[in-house]
Amino acid sequence: MPNQNGSVYGLTLLCPIINDHRASPSHDLQIRAYLATLPTGPDSPFAIAPHTHLARLVVMDDVVFVGAPAREEHLKSKYLVFEANIDCPPHAIGTTGLDTYLAGLAMAAPQQLDAIWSHCTGYPGTANLQAFLHYMKACQIETTFFFAATNDKSVTQTLKALQTQRAVADFIATHQGKDPAELQRDFLAFSQKLIAAPTPKPAVPAPQRPMQTGGRNE
Amino acid sequence: MSNINGKVYAMNAITPMRPWKTWILRAIFFILGNVKPLQSDLINLSFIQFARWVIIPRNSFPFVGAPQQRELLEYDYLLFFSNFNGTWNQYIDAFSAVLSKGLDLVWKWSEKFPGSTPVTIFKEYITRVQFDTDYYYTAYPHATANDVKNAHIVQQTFDALNRNAATMSPDQFREAYLQFVLSVQTHLGATGEAPIVF
Numbered sequence: 485m486p487n488q489n490g491s492v493y494g495l496t497l498l499c500p501i502i503n504d505h506r507a508s509p510s511h512d513l514q515i516r517a518y519l520a521t522l523p524t525g526p527d528s529p530f531a532i533a534p535h536t537h538l539a540r541l542v543v544m545d546d547v548v549f550v551g552a553p554a555r556e557e558h559l560k561s562k563y564l565v566f567e568a569n570i571d572c573p574p575h576a577i578g579t580t581g582l583d584t585y586l587a588g589l590a591m592a593a594p595q596q597l598d599a600i601w602s603h604c605t606g607y608p609g610t611a612n613l614q615a616f617l618h619y620m621k622a623c624q625i626e627t628t629f630f631f632a633a634t635n636d637k638s639v640t641q642t643l644k645a646l647q648t649q650r651a652v653a654d655f656i657a658t659h660q661g662k663d664p665a666e667l668q669r670d671f672l673a674f675s676q677k678l679i680a681a682p683t684p685k686p687a688v689p690a691p692q693r694p695m696q697t698g699g700r701n702e
Numbered sequence: 703m704s705n706i707n708g709k710v711y712a713m714n715a716i717t718p719m720r721p722w723k724t725w726i727l728r729a730i731f732f733i734l735g736n737v738k739p740l741q742s743d744l745i746n747l748s749f750i751q752f753a754r755w756v757i758i759p760r761n762s763f764p765f766v767g768a769p770q771q772r773e774l775l776e777y778d779y780l781l782f783f784s785n786f787n788g789t790w791n792q793y794i795d796a797f798s799a800v801l802s803k804g805l806d807l808v809w810k811w812s813e814k815f816p817g818s819t820p821v822t823i824f825k826e827y828i829t830r831v832q833f834d835t836d837y838y839y840t841a842y843p844h845a846t847a848n849d850v851k852n853a854h855i856v857q858q859t860f861d862a863l864n865r866n867a868a869t870m871s872p873d874q875f876r877e878a879y880l881q882f883v884l885s886v887q888t889h890l891g892a893t894g895e896a897p898i899v900f
Binding site: 632 | 704707708710712714716717718727728731734741744745748750751752753754755756757758762763764765766767769770771772773774775776777779781783785812813814827830831833834835836837838839840841842843844845847849850851852853854856857860863864867868870872873875876879883886887889890892893894895
């Protein structure tokens with residue numbers, strides 16, 4: 485199934501934007517204005533709702549005319565494109581996993597979703613969850629080919645691994661040349677602390693390491 | 703508009719195709735999806751986190767009922783979405799230099815596609831068919847595709863050492879720890895803000 489690659493699911497939605505010439509500003513512009521204010525960090529709706537690796541929202545104004553002799557044609561609606569790369573483990577492949585993801589999004593960030601999609605034709609709102617799910621899936625386009633560089637790890641596993649990578653680098657740097665018994669004791673304490681540490685929240689920038697100076701290349 | 707978030711760039715492109723050609727492209731993607739060695743160049747480029755191609759047949763744009771009007775189009779459309787690390791120029795240059803045959807195989811069915819080499823004409827075409835992203839989210843903005851791959855290698859190696867660390871003698875642990883350091887030392891690059899490039 486081309487939407488699926490390992491345990492990652494490629495979701496593509498094209499939702500028609502309300503075409504009302506009396507609206508001022510136009511609905512597509514209202515979506516763009518709202519998206520410009522929507523946070524991309526830990527307050528993002530996609531960070532609050534779990535399972536999103538990367539996602540984008542794009543107003544597609546029209547198809548592209550590439551020049552003669554190709555024929556020029558235009559869309560009757562503008563479309564809101566929602567492209568997301570989400571966790572969907574193999575046992576949840578299919579609509580069950582997609583329903584769970586979309587429902588999680590609707591429950592975690594209903595105001596933001598409604599603020600965006602209320603400018604789309606026929607959008608029922610998140611209050612009616614079944615209608616919301618039906619609408620979103622009616623706007624789904626099947627992916628033809630989906631590539632994922634890492635296709636067997638969840639968002640949580642990746643955030644934890646990045647935390648481990650950083651902590652291990654620091655541990656190695658501060659434990660060079662240590663006595664074996666001390667090294668083992670410190671490692672066991674370190675690993676216990678690391679395993680017990682909470683998983684970092686999504687979309688939070690990693691803390692900057694202090695700049696190392698005095699290297700031979702400076 | 704925000705095509706960039708941290709170390710990731712969101713690219714969107716749409717190109718028209720004559721409907722009879724889309725079946726050829728579907729066959730190519732089917733083979734590419736099922737013969738994994740054919741994806742090796744894409745994997746080895748190592749700066750693409752996720753990418754997808756979506757063919758929309760001319761009569762298959764989503765229709766949710768009135769007052770939306772059905773689309774009346776002559777072309778099918780190929781949508782391309784990529785999430786990559788680095789700059790637009792680096793990406794297109796690398797695509798052109800490394801994946802030119804593969805790219806040509808995918809896009810030669812699109813109208814007026816000039817080929818991925820020479821790169822100047824290719825860039826002109828991409829500029830024409832690309833459209834900008836209005837909102838872009840990533841769960842790990844300061845990590846590249848390679849950072850993510852490396853982090854999972856470190857995690858796996860760390861877990862393996864940790865499983866037996868408590869039952870080893872100090873000297874056995876020291877040996878195992880040195881092997882661990884040798885295994886992970888090339889996978890420890892720090893994540894952080896992207897360098898400023900032009």
